[in-house]
Amino acid sequence: MELDIVALSRLQFAVTALYHFLFVPLTLGLSVLLAIMETVYVMTGRTIWRQMTKFWGTLFGINFVLGVATGLVMEFQFGMNWSYYSHYVGDIFGAPLAIEGLMAFFLEATFVGLFFFGWDRLSKVGHLMATWAVAIGSNLSALWILIANGWMQNPVGSAFNPQTMRMEVTDFFEVVFNPVAQAKFVHTVSAGYVTASIFVLGVSAWYLYNRRYVDLAKRSMTVAASFGLASALSVVVLGDESGYLSTEHQKMKLAAIEAMWKTEPAPAAFTLFGFPDQESRETHFAVHIPWVMGLIGTRSLTTQIPGIEDLVEHAKVRIRQGISAYDAVQQIRAASDQSAVPQAARDALEKNGRDLGYALLLKRYVDDPRKAxxxxxxxxxxxxxxxxxxxxxxxxxxVGLGFFFILLTGTFFYLSARRRLDHYPWLLRLAVFAIPLPWIAAELGWVVAEFGRQPWIIEGILPTAAAVSSLGAMTVLLTLLGFIVIYTVLFIIEMGLMLRAIQSGPKPDDEPEAILVPPSLIAAE
Known part of the structure; x- marks a missing residue:
């Protein structure tokens, strides 16, 4: 069997990315929950809140270490497996990642140490500031990474230089404030908050079901239900914004998500259920809800959403225009100096340069796209x-899991307000079994975002097949197998540590409970 270097490189990055993303959402959400719990401790002086912060902080620390280790491996892969991609867009893609390391990761890593070792060395307010710095650093880290990823989905603020054969920054602020990147950031962060909330809710429900650490469990569930409900609602709203932006910038992804083979009269219907058949280009047993997709995708009743077949016809036009741009680039590169470049080549590149990437799609079938x-x-x-x-x-x-999270957190929010968290044992069991579900939703979200961009590694600019390194397929296969083995071992260790910490429960806190003395008693003395 012939090994495909592109497929293997994609699989290796997908395995490491999916594994890394097991830790990212929990880090984002738990960091904020820790800051909220410690804020309550500082405001009230109640030792139980300090105990809660320390306990959930232990689980955060285990998760944080594995997240850092797996994240570093991902960045090295850009140079190892995707060297042409790094050369082609390193001027743009590298800047947000460098800022993430300098601004966010160092901030987060520094204050993580203060969080764990500063309880008896810092004042209450000082330690609280360190905890909030960890939360801010975690979220800033996500921001810059998603700015880089958002540019891959919507490559703004850049231009192709035919002399260097690279994409270069033309407007850094346009890259930073890319609407796709901003929507992805708030959506991803909110999903992380939901993940942490369901995790805290589920573990606390297990304690409450077994009548262990009841005070800590009830307080933790109250915080998790409140924070989780707000986050779950925001995920739905922000997901709608992502869908709207896809209509503008990634029409093929949206059409594929909806299995919309043909363009429908506006407003398009939403396919609630069906079995898409890519070979026959139809969806069997489809159940449609009229108008809904048009409203979500365009926020109007008159704007059409193009179907897959129309988008393919449009791609054919762009490929032919891209061939003209490719020919112009070859003439520019062949010229001994810039004055020798034919004006017709300059005009062709100026007119069709944005379609150059479509010509590169032909590299899979022919060495010279002009001969296609x-x-x-x-x-x-x-x-x-x-x-x-x-x-x-x-x-x-x-999406189905997202609405389930709203229902689950909303139910526990209501029960916490009524002080009836322990009245329904079956709900506590449901919360425990729901713990893995946010990770499933998050991983599927990654699949939709990244798999939906194919065949592009940079939307409309660089095909994935053209971005890989010149490596032997067996080399990539062996490293892929190595990653799978090492990551499986790390996952087993991480799960063992997490389960042991949960089974052991929170440790007794050595700080005495604050006693509030009535002013009248002080005056009497």
């Missing part, structure tokens, strides 16, 4: 369609 046949152009155009069944079901499972 009509059949190869048609084939390359259909390559712009990602796996429709994968996106269709990933999106619907993710």
């Amino acid at each position: 046949t009509d059949a190869q152009i048609d084939q390359a155009a259909w390559d712009t369609v990602p796996s429709v069944p994968s996106l269709f079901w990933s999106f619907r499972i993710m």
